[in-house]
Amino acid sequence: MADANEKRVPVTILTGFLGAGKTTLLNRILSENHGKRIAVIENEFGEVGIDHELVIGADEEIFEMNNGCICCTVRGDLIRVLSNLMKRRDRFDYILVETTGLADPGPVAQTFFVDEEIGRQLRLDAIVTLVDARHHAQHMRDTREAAEQVAFADVVVINKTDLVNPEEVDELERSVRAVNPVAKICRAQNAAVAMDRILDVGGFSLDRALDINPAFMTPEYPFEWRGVFDLKGGETLQLDKGPDPTMKIAVIPWDEEQGAAYGKNDEMAARLFSARAKRVSSGELIKAGNRLNLLDLSLSGYSFPIAVDAPGRFGIYLEHRPEEFNARWSGAKGSLLPADVQRFSGHTHDKEIRSVGIEQEGDLHPKKLSQWLQTLLAENGADILRMKGVLSLRGEDRRFVFQGVHMLFDGKPGRPWGGDIRRNSLVFIGRNLDRQKLNRSFQECLS
Amino acid sequence: MPLLIARISAETLKPAWSTTLPEAVHSIAVSERQGRMAVGLEDGSLVFLSSAGGDLLSSAKAHEMGFLSLAVSPDRFATSGPDGKVRLWDETGRPMEAIEAGGPWVQKVLWSPEGSKLLIAVGKRVRLWERGKGWTRNFAPQAGTVADLQWRGDGQRFLSAAHGGVWLFSVADEQPEKKFDWKGSPVCVAQSPDGQLIATGEQDATVHLYIVPTGEDLRMTGYESKVRALAWDPSGRALATSGGSAITVWDCSGDGPEGSEPARLEGHGGLVTALFFSVDGRRLVSGGRDGLVIEWDVETGEAIHKTMTDGEVSVLRALGSAGQFAVGTKAGTVSLLEAGRR
Numbered sequence: 093m094a095d096a097n098e099k100r101v102p103v104t105i106l107t108g109f110l111g112a113g114k115t116t117l118l119n120r121i122l123s124e125n126h127g128k129r130i131a132v133i134e135n136e137f138g139e140v141g142i143d144h145e146l147v148i149g150a151d152e153e154i155f156e157m158n159n160g161c162i163c164c165t166v167r168g169d170l171i172r173v174l175s176n177l178m179k180r181r182d183r184f185d186y187i188l189v190e191t192t193g194l195a196d197p198g199p200v201a202q203t204f205f206v207d208e209e210i211g212r213q214l215r216l217d218a219i220v221t222l223v224d225a226r227h228h229a230q231h232m233r234d235t236r237e238a239a240e241q242v243a244f245a246d247v248v249v250i251n252k253t254d255l256v257n258p259e260e261v262d263e264l265e266r267s268v269r270a271v272n273p274v275a276k277i278c279r280a281q282n283a284a285v286a287m288d289r290i291l292d293v294g295g296f297s298l299d300r301a302l303d304i305n306p307a308f309m310t311p312e313y314p315f316e317w318r319g320v321f322d323l324k325g326g327e328t329l330q331l332d333k334g335p336d337p338t339m340k341i342a343v344i345p346w347d348e349e350q351g352a353a354y355g356k357n358d359e360m361a362a363r364l365f366s367a368r369a370k371r372v373s374s375g376e377l378i379k380a381g382n383r384l385n386l387l388d389l390s391l392s393g394y395s396f397p398i399a400v401d402a403p404g405r406f407g408i409y410l411e412h413r414p415e416e417f418n419a420r421w422s423g424a425k426g427s428l429l430p431a432d433v434q435r436f437s438g439h440t441h442d443k444e445i446r447s448v449g450i451e452q453e454g455d456l457h458p459k460k461l462s463q464w465l466q467t468l469l470a471e472n473g474a475d476i477l478r479m480k481g482v483l484s485l486r487g488e489d490r491r492f493v494f495q496g497v498h499m500l501f502d503g504k505p506g507r508p509w510g511g512d513i514r515r516n517s518l519v520f521i522g523r524n525l526d527r528q529k530l531n532r533s534f535q536e537c538l539s
Numbered sequence: 540m541p542l543l544i545a546r547i548s549a550e551t552l553k554p555a556w557s558t559t560l561p562e563a564v565h566s567i568a569v570s571e572r573q574g575r576m577a578v579g580l581e582d583g584s585l586v587f588l589s590s591a592g593g594d595l596l597s598s599a600k601a602h603e604m605g606f607l608s609l610a611v612s613p614d615r616f617a618t619s620g621p622d623g624k625v626r627l628w629d630e631t632g633r634p635m636e637a638i639e640a641g642g643p644w645v646q647k648v649l650w651s652p653e654g655s656k657l658l659i660a661v662g663k664r665v666r667l668w669e670r671g672k673g674w675t676r677n678f679a680p681q682a683g684t685v686a687d688l689q690w691r692g693d694g695q696r697f698l699s700a701a702h703g704g705v706w707l708f709s710v711a712d713e714q715p716e717k718k719f720d721w722k723g724s725p726v727c728v729a730q731s732p733d734g735q736l737i738a739t740g741e742q743d744a745t746v747h748l749y750i751v752p753t754g755e756d757l758r759m760t761g762y763e764s765k766v767r768a769l770a771w772d773p774s775g776r777a778l779a780t781s782g783g784s785a786i787t788v789w790d791c792s793g794d795g796p797e798g799s800e801p802a803r804l805e806g807h808g809g810l811v812t813a814l815f816f817s818v819d820g821r822r823l824v825s826g827g828r829d830g831l832v833i834e835w836d837v838e839t840g841e842a843i844h845k846t847m848t849d850g851e852v853s854v855l856r857a858l859g860s861a862g863q864f865a866v867g868t869k870a871g872t873v874s875l876l877e878a879g880r881r
Binding site for chain 1: 565
C-alpha cells in the first residue's frame with residue numbers, strides 16, 4: 093500500500109483571505125529552484141499576476157454528494173480539472189490548488205476522499221492557510237471563514253509580520269493556536285517561507301499522523317494569564333477601568349514540585365475558578381489560598397492589597413489579560429515583577445471553533461469504538477472540521493491511525509506498539525464540541 | 540467487489556490493426572469520406588491515422604496543457620483544450636484556423652450535423668461559431684462549467700449539461716428555451732433517439748433522467764462511482780449506463796424505468812469507461828479500466844466476444860455501420876476491431 097501511495101502526486105491546498113499573500117507565495121513556490129514540475133489550479137477570481145505556464149482556472153462548483161448515509165459537499169470543478177491533468181503521461185510532480193479568499197476548505201478537502209479517480213492518482217498533502225498579521229484578528233471576528241481556514245490547516249503561515257509589532261504576532265499566534273493546536277505555524281515576511289515547511293508536509297498522511305501529540309494542546313482554562321510571584325504579604329495590585337466590570341483572581345501557593353510542565357498548579361487553579369467567588373471591592377483584601385476573589389471593577393481606580401498566610405512563591409491567576417486593566421504590581425520596594433508569566437488562550441463560546449484532545453491509556457473495544465465513532469460523526473459530522481488520532485485497539489499489536497474531514501475518514505494500521513505504553517491520542521477541531529462529553533463517551537470504549 | 544466472469548467463454552476478437560502512439564488516447568473521431576481517423580492524445584497532440592491500416596499520416600501539437608475535446612463534421616475536425624483555444628483541421632488533417640474561445644477551459648466542441656455550426660463550451664457558457672461568419676451567439680451562462688453538449692434533432696437546438704442541470708437552447712436565442720434543473724453535477728448527457736428522455740451521468744454516482752413531455756425527472760441510484768458513460772440503443776428502449784464494473788441497463792420503454800429492476804451485465808474487472816450500441820441495437824460494446832473490450836448480446840445479456848487490450852480502455856468509436864470500431868487505451872494504443880457474428 094505504501095508504494096502505491098508514494099506514486100500519487102501530492103496536492104497542497106492554499107487558503108487565505110484576499111491580501112494575505114497567496115499570490116506572492118505561489119510566485120515564490122514557482123520560481124524556487126526545486127526541480128519540480130508544478131501545476132497551479134487557480135480560482136476564477138484569482139489575484140492576478142502568476143507568471144507561470146501551468147496555471148489553470150477553476151471556479152467553485154460545490155455540490156452535494158449523497159453517498160449512502162453520508163452527505164457531503166465536494167468541488168465538481170476540481171474533479172474535472174484534476175482528472176484531466178492526471179491523464180497525461182508526463183505528470184506533474186506537484187499540484188497547488190488556490191482557493192478563493194472566502195472559501196470553505198471543506199469541499200476541497202472532501203473531494204480527495206470522495207472521488208475514486210482523484211483518490212487513486214493524487215494525495216492531499218496539506219492545507220496551508222496564509223493569514224495576514226495585520227488583519228487576521230479582524231477577519232476572525234467578522235467572518236466564519238477566517239477561523240475555518242485556520243481550523244482546517246495543517247500549516248498556518250502568519251505573513252506580513254514586519255507590518256505589526258512582535259507582541260501582536262504573539263497574540264495572533266495564540267489565537268491561531270486556540271483554534272487549531274496541531275497546525276504547524278510559521279511566521280513570514282513577504283511570504284518568504286522555506287519550501288519544506290509548506291510542501292510535502294504530510295498533513296493528511298496516516299504514516300505521519302503519529303506525530304500528533306494532544307499533550308501539547310493547551311487545555312482550555314477559565315483564566316487568561318498567570319504570573320508567578322514571590323510574596324511576603326502586603327503587596328498591592330492596582331488596576332484601571334477595563335472592558336469587564338469584574339475580574340476573577342486566585343492566588344495559590346506555587347508548587348514547584350508538581351512542575352509547571354505538568355500543569356498541576358494550573359489545574360488546581362482551574363478547579364478553584366469554578367468555585368463560588370467572594371466579591372472584593374477596592375481596598376479590600378485579595379486572599380491567597382483556597383479562595384476565588386471576584387474583583388469589583390465597576391467604578392474606577394482600584395487598589396487591592398494581597399494577603400498571604402506565609403511568605404513564599406505564589407501563582408496568581410487572572411481571568412482577563414492584565415494589560416486590559418493596566419495592572420500594576422507593587423511591593424515594599426516598589427514595582428514588583430513576576431518570576432514567570434504564562435498566557436492562556438481565551439475561553440471560547442460554543443459557536444466558536446475549538447479543539448478537543450483526548451489522551452487515554454488502555455485498549456479500545458473495537459465494536460464500541462466503531463459505534464462511538466459512528467454516533468459521533470452522525471451527530472457532529474458537520475461540525476467536525478478535522479480529526480486525527482492514534483488508537484490502541486484490543487488484540488492489535490500495531491497502532492491504528494486515522495484522520496478525517498467532517499464525516500469522512502480514512503484509517504489503517506500503523507507502527508507496532510512494541511514496548512511503548514499503549515495509549516489513545518485523538519484531536520478534534522470543530523464547533524459545538526463538548527470536551528467532557530467526548531472524553532467520557534470515549535472512555536466507555538475502553539475494554 | 541465480486542468479479543463475475545461472463546457466462547460463456549467468449550471468443551477473442553483479433554484486431555485488424557493496432558498502432559501505438561506516444562501518449563494516452565483521449566478521443567477518436569472518424570472522417571468516413573477520407574478514410575482517416577483523428578486521435579486526440581492527453582498531452583494535447585492530435586494524430587491522424589488511416590482507418591484502413593492504422594498508418595500514421597500526420598501529427599501536430601493541438602493544445603497546451605492537455606486535450607479536452609475532438610469533434611468531426613462531414614469535412615472538418617475541431618479540437619479544444621485547457622489552453623483556451625479551439626483549432627480547426629480539414630478532413631485530411633491539415634491545420635486550419637485557431638479560434639480564441641474567450642476563456643481558459645474549453646470543455647467541449649461539437650459540430651452541427653451538416654457541419655456549418657460549431658458549439659463551443661467555454662467555462663460556464665456555450666458560444667456559437669459559424670463557418671464563414673465567425674462568432675454568432677453567446678448563450679446565457681449556467682451555474683457551473685459546461686460538462687457536455689448534444690445537438691437535438693436538426694441542428695437548430697441543443698442540450699447543454701452543467702452544474703445545476705441541463706438547459707435546452709435554440710441557436711436563435713441567447714436564453715434557454717427550457718431548463719431541466721437539478722442540483723447535481725453532470726459528467727455526460729445523452730438523449731433518447733426520439734428526444735423524449737434526457738439522461739445525465741452524475742458525479743455523485745447517480746443517473747438523472749428528465750422526461751421531456753411531462754417535465755418530471757427521476758434519479759437512479761446504486762452505482763459504485765460517478766457515471767461516465769451512457770448509451771441509448773437505437774430504438775430508445777434501453778439505456779446502458781456505467782458507474783462501476785457492471786453495466787446497468789434500464790428499460791425505458793412503456794412507463795419508463797421507475798420502479799423497475801435494471802439488467803446488470805457483469806464481466807469487467809474494473810470500471811467500465813466506454814459504451815456504444817451497434818447500429819441494429821443488438822450488440823452493446825463496452826470497454827473498461829481492466830483493459831477488456833466486451834461485446835454483449837443485448838437480448839440474452841451474454842458476452843459474445845472479449846478482447847484484452849494493452850491498457851485501460853479510454854475510448855470506443857464506431858466506424859460506419861458494418862460493425863467496425865476503434866479502441867483507444869491509456870497505454871496509447873489504437874486498435875481496429877470488428878464486432879463479430881456468432
